[in-house]
Amino acid sequence: MGRFHRHDDGTVHHHDHDHEGHTHDHAHDHGHSHEHGHHHDHDHDHDHEHDHAHSHDHGDHSGYATGRERIEVLEDIFAENDHCAAHNRDALSAHQVCAINLMSAPGSGKTEVLRRTLEHLAGTLRCGIVEGDIETSLDADRLTGLGAQVSLLNTGNGFGGECHLDAPMVAHALKGLDLSTLDLVFIENVGNLVCPAEFEVGEHAKAMVISTTEGEDKPLKYPVMFRTAQAILINKIDLLPYLPLDLDTLVTNIRQVNPTAPIFPVAATTGEGMDAWFEWVTATAASTATSPGSAPAGTAGAESTEDTE
Known part of the structure; x- marks a missing residue:
């Protein structure tokens, strides 16, 4: 997985090979559960010696008879993932537990956002963390000791490591949390x-x-994550005086792909703007507790703290 993607209409586009992930649990002494994703690579080396100068097309060695067959296989993989995701959601909802999938590019500050959030919610909501990284427990270690249960997922050992979490990985990680x-x-x-x-x-x-x-x-340039998010944090606003970035333009561009999600300009390291995000999280958790079978609306919770358009 990770070498293909699907578009908004559900169609699948393939880019390279697929590597299935297999996770298993490892016990560690640093206070949180730890899982590794294992991926099996298969090398197919074809050595051809030719004494003549013309080129050869060696064809598609993927094992699929047609491109349509390959796409059908990928669609089946997505369908299996979605089926597992539904089971995860049902397991969480059965315990009236809300799950929020926090996504970003590397280095955006989402771990610091989580650290601030855990500190604020301590004594109010009982929290668990599924911490996904390709390697190391660095982020999980930062979140340990803040009153939350932490279950670590490392996705390495594949072709560069999986670039995302999928539903089966999260199913394994949830076993490291006491949902009750x-x-x-x-x-x-x-x-x-x-x-x-x-x-x-x-x-x-x-x-x-x-x-x-x-x-x-x-x-x-990368609209899918912005389009699917039900809340968007613009972090590191404390750096705006030092950057050639116009906040109004960024917000306008976000609104082109997502007109409704609340936008929270924040500085997680200083806490600036975080209160509105905390309110959204609390309202989203409450919405799930009262209607556990369905996801909350994208506008649940506080209104956006920005009105820069």
């Missing part, structure tokens, strides 16, 4: 601005973080 004692689970996806938005994992709502350092054009 939780109200809210944050799923911190792997840092990537493309793939995570294409895979349902069983969440009730999607939220994303974009930082001011990423530029104004990202919503237009």
